[in-house]
Amino acid sequence: MTGRARVPSQPCSVLPGKRLRVPGLPSLAWVPPILLSPATSPRSQADDTDDGPVPGTPGLPGALGNSKSEDPEVPDREGLQRITGLSPGHSALIVAVLCYINLLNYMDRFTVAGVLPDIEQFFDIGDSSSGLIQTVFISSYMVLAPVFGYLGDRYNRKYLMCGGIAFWSLVTLGSSFIPRERFWLLLLTRGLVGVGEASYSTIAPTLIADLFVADQRSRMLSVFYFAIPVGSGLGYIAGSKVKDVAGDWHWALRVTPGLGVVAVLLLFLVVREPPRGAVERHSDSPPLNPTSWWADLRALARNPSFILSSLGFTAVAFVTGSLALWAPAFLLRSRVVLGETPPCLPGDSCSSSDSLIFGLITCLTGVLGVGLGVEISRRLRRSNPRADPLVCAAGLLGSAPFLFLSLACARGSIVATYIFIFIGETLLSMNWAIVADILLYVVIPTRRSTAEAFQIVLSHLLGDAGSPYLIGLISDRLRRSWPPSFLSEFRALQFSLMLCAFVGALGGAAFLGTAIFIEGDRRRAQLHVQGLLREAGPADDRIVVPQRGRSTRVPVSSVLI
Numbered sequence: 001m002t003g004r005a006r007v008p009s010q011p012c013s014v015l016p017g018k019r020l021r022v023p024g025l026p027s028l029a030w031v032p033p034i035l036l037s038p039a040t041s042p043r044s045q046a047d048d049t050d051d052g053p054v055p056g057t058p059g060l061p062g063a064l065g066n067s068k069s070e071d072p073e074v075p076d077r078e079g080l081q082r083i084t085g086l087s088p089g090h091s092a093l094i095v096a097v098l099c100y101i102n103l104l105n106y107m108d109r110f111t112v113a114g115v116l117p118d119i120e121q122f123f124d125i126g127d128s129s130s131g132l133i134q135t136v137f138i139s140s141y142m143v144l145a146p147v148f149g150y151l152g153d154r155y156n157r158k159y160l161m162c163g164g165i166a167f168w169s170l171v172t173l174g175s176s177f178i179p180r181e182r183f184w185l186l187l188l189t190r191g192l193v194g195v196g197e198a199s200y201s202t203i204a205p206t207l208i209a210d211l212f213v214a215d216q217r218s219r220m221l222s223v224f225y226f227a228i229p230v231g232s233g234l235g236y237i238a239g240s241k242v243k244d245v246a247g248d249w250h251w252a253l254r255v256t257p258g259l260g261v262v263a264v265l266l267l268f269l270v271v272r273e274p275p276r277g278a279v280e281r282h283s284d285s286p287p288l289n290p291t292s293w294w295a296d297l298r299a300l301a302r303n304p305s306f307i308l309s310s311l312g313f314t315a316v317a318f319v320t321g322s323l324a325l326w327a328p329a330f331l332l333r334s335r336v337v338l339g340e341t342p343p344c345l346p347g348d349s350c351s352s353s354d355s356l357i358f359g360l361i362t363c364l365t366g367v368l369g370v371g372l373g374v375e376i377s378r379r380l381r382r383s384n385p386r387a388d389p390l391v392c393a394a395g396l397l398g399s400a401p402f403l404f405l406s407l408a409c410a411r412g413s414i415v416a417t418y419i420f421i422f423i424g425e426t427l428l429s430m431n432w433a434i435v436a437d438i439l440l441y442v443v444i445p446t447r448r449s450t451a452e453a454f455q456i457v458l459s460h461l462l463g464d465a466g467s468p469y470l471i472g473l474i475s476d477r478l479r480r481s482w483p484p485s486f487l488s489e490f491r492a493l494q495f496s497l498m499l500c501a502f503v504g505a506l507g508g509a510a511f512l513g514t515a516i517f518i519e520g521d522r523r524r525a526q527l528h529v530q531g532l533l534r535e536a537g538p539a540d541d542r543i544v545v546p547q548r549g550r551s552t553r554v555p556v557s558s559v560l561i
Contacts (some may be wrong), residue, residue, distance in 0.1 A: 086272060091211045095220050097270050098204045099227045101165065101263045105197050106231030107238060108172055108256040109137070112190070113325045114239025114355045117332065118249040123183040131472030134325050136187045138465035140194030142457050145202050149453025152203040153446055154290055158271050161200050162264050168196020169260030176253035196260075202456060206448040209440045210274040215378060218437050222374040225432040229366015229425075232324060236359030276445045290446045300451055305389075305442045305521040308514040312392060313435045314459040315507020319403070319428060319500045321464020322471050326497060327421070328355040333490040334410040334417065343486055361422055369395075369429025377434055385522075388434050389514035395430035397508035402427065404501040407494050428504070438514070442521040444528050467503075471496045 086094070112119065112133060120130055151160055175189035205221065212220050239252040246252075291299075300306055331354035335341035373391055380387035406420035443451040474496035482488040 086211065086274065090272075092220075094211065094271050095208060095223060097263075097266045098207065099224050100266065101161075101200060102204065102224060103227035103231035103234070104256055104259050104263055105200060106228050107235040108168075108193070109197070110232045110235030110324055110359075111239040111252050111256065112235075113328060114236040114359065115243050115249040115252050116325065116329055118243065119186075122180055122249070123186070124180075125183060126472075126476055128469065128472040128476050129183070131325065131469035132187060133190055133468075134321065135465055135469040137190040137194055138321070138460045140191035141198050141201075142194075142460040142465055144195055144198035145453040145456040145460075146450070147453075148199045149202045149450040149456075150293055152206065152449030152453075153276075153296075156273055157203045157207060157449075158267060158273050161203055161271075162267050164196045164199020165260055165267070166196075166264050168193055168199075169257040169264070171196070172260070173254060173257040176250045198453075198456070202449050202452045205436050205440065205452060206276075206445075207271070207274065209448060210276055210445065217440065218374055218378060218433070221436050221440075222370050222433040225370050225436060226367055228432055229370065229429055230363045233359040233361070233363030233366065236328065236355045236362065240353075240355040240359070293450070296447045296450045297454075299447060300443070300454060303442060303521055304517040305514050306439065306451060306455075308510050308517070309389065309392070309435055309438045309442075310455045310458045311462075312389075312396065312507045312510035312514060313431065313455060314463040315396060315503050315510065316428060316431050316435070317459040317463030318467045318503045319399075319507075322467045322497060322500050323403075323425075324464075325468040326471055326493060328358050330407075330410070330490075330493050330497060331358060331414070331417070333486065333493060334414055336486050337411060337490045338414060340414065357418065358421075361418065362425065365422055365425035366429045366432075369426040370433050372426070373430030374433050376430075385519050386515040388438050389511045389518055392431045392434050392438075393508045393511035393515070395427045395508075396504050396511065399424045399427035400501045400504040400508070403504065404498060407497055407501075410494060411490070438518070442518070442525050444525050467500075471499070474499070 116130055116133075119133070120126075123129075148160060148164070171189050171192040175186060175193070178185045178189070205224065208220050208224060209217060238255050239249075242252045242255055243249045332341065335354070336343045373395060377387050377391045380391065384390070402420045402424035406417045406424060409416040409420060439451055439455060440448060471493075475492040478492035478495060479488050482492070
């Protein structure tokens with residue numbers, strides 16, 4: 001049969017020696033095994049596709065190709081050096097600098113929590129207003145993250161981080177000179193601090209992803225994310241100890257800006273920009289080019305592993321955000337009820353060791369949890385490709401009952417409370433590095449900063465942007481319904497914090513959902529980076545046929561069959 005085929009303008013694919021596959025047509029024409037341009041390979045968008053390559057196609061690994069195909073070869077140290085232009089020692093030094101800055105970010109964030117009772121006394125505010133301090137910061141951080149995610153996928157990441165951290169240091173220093181009648185100005189400066197953190201948190205993990213691959217990347221990410229719990233704990237410790245030494249809580253906010261200047265100098269002198277995605281491509285693979293911002297968003301929205309793991313991480317952010325701000329205050333109220341500590345009266349400095357103890361617990365459980373999570377996941381991956389989300393789910397589901405028990409036991413034994421907090425935070429910390437690793441291997445390199453940004457937006461919008469304020473608001477409402485007393489203050493905060501255990505269980509369910517899709521999404525991202533999948537666009541209703549010795553792209557509807 002010869003004639004002009006009438007077909008819909010939809011993508012089709014042609015394989016040498018195979019039949020022409022056109023969506024919507026039941027009969028397919030035979031195409032001789034002629035030399036076709038690489039553009040005619042059955043490729044589609046890695047993160048934004050419903051139709052994958054033809055099963056059993058030679059050269060495509062895993063479920064999308066031959067069953068005997070193997071994963072891409074992982075370059076050794078010499079290969080990484082040749083690709084990135086950086087020696088292994090220099091790459092490790094870059095990770096150390098990024099880890100130091102990450103530690104500073106979280107140290108600054110939780111210094112405020114370490115002196116929160118003093119801030120409440122100084123500005124004469126209640127629990128709901130105290131919760132706003134963290135909520136305003138996280139909201140600003142959340143709004144600005146997509147901006148820096150877009151810039152980080154397209155411009156020099158080193159200079160973006162330098163500018164953001166310099167601005168963050170200046171604003172943090174300025175926030176320590178605010179008079180007591182200007183509480184709104186403290187909220188404003190804490191909001192502006194979000195500029196620096198957004199410029200760093202969305203970009204730094206993508207630099208590590210462009211320096212290392214496979215198990216090396218997982219180990220370096222675990223080092224990087226050690227800084228989150230360690231920095232958080234140091235924030236509590238620095239806040240309480242600097243306040244005690246100086247006799248004024250304002251000095252606690254003046255520690256990190258000086259260290260921030262050192263961070264900017266280290267960034268400028270040590271960090272170099274590696275090529276995006278080069279360590280994951282084959283030598284003959286075409287380079288990856290950025291797509292439009294809307295195309296990036298569409299691709300991410302149709303990546304179930306990214307969406308579900310981000311929802312799981314949102315639960316982690318909700319719980320950690322609530323505990324970070326309110327745990328020291330809750331422990332202080334518990335000691336007051338137990339008669340171990342005098343109450344914090346207006347005009348007096350709040351004397352308690354709970355910020356110091358909670359900071360030490362946060363440091364220790366963070367190091368233990370992050371390391372434990374990465375190592376368990378690495379070992380289980382050998383037998384179960386879904387190990388990463390399953391370990392995250394186990395961590396969250398396991399932490400929920402221990403956090404509940406820590407709250408329930410607080411009126412009877414402060415020691416039991418600390419033990420349950422230790423176990424709960426250890427299990428909770430197992431997620432940090434693994435979630436970051438999941439994002440990096442299910443999203444292609446040219447979308448990773450945008451993906452980091454929108455994971456930050458989602459996790460903070462539904463997580464720790466509102467959770468400190470929500471906990472404080474519930475506490476205030478409960479306290480108003482009871483007679484004023486130190487016991488009612490304790491009980492109100494105790495009952496409101498129990499919400500964290502429920503949210504943690506929901507996050508565990510989201511990670512279980514991630515385990516269903518993780519293998520397919522990871523494979524699609526790998527194929528895209530290797531050049532075996534490509535963008536699906538308006539031009540994909542064309543095929544390539546030989547014309548005068550060269551491959552020429554023509555519309556499907558004009559092919560004679």
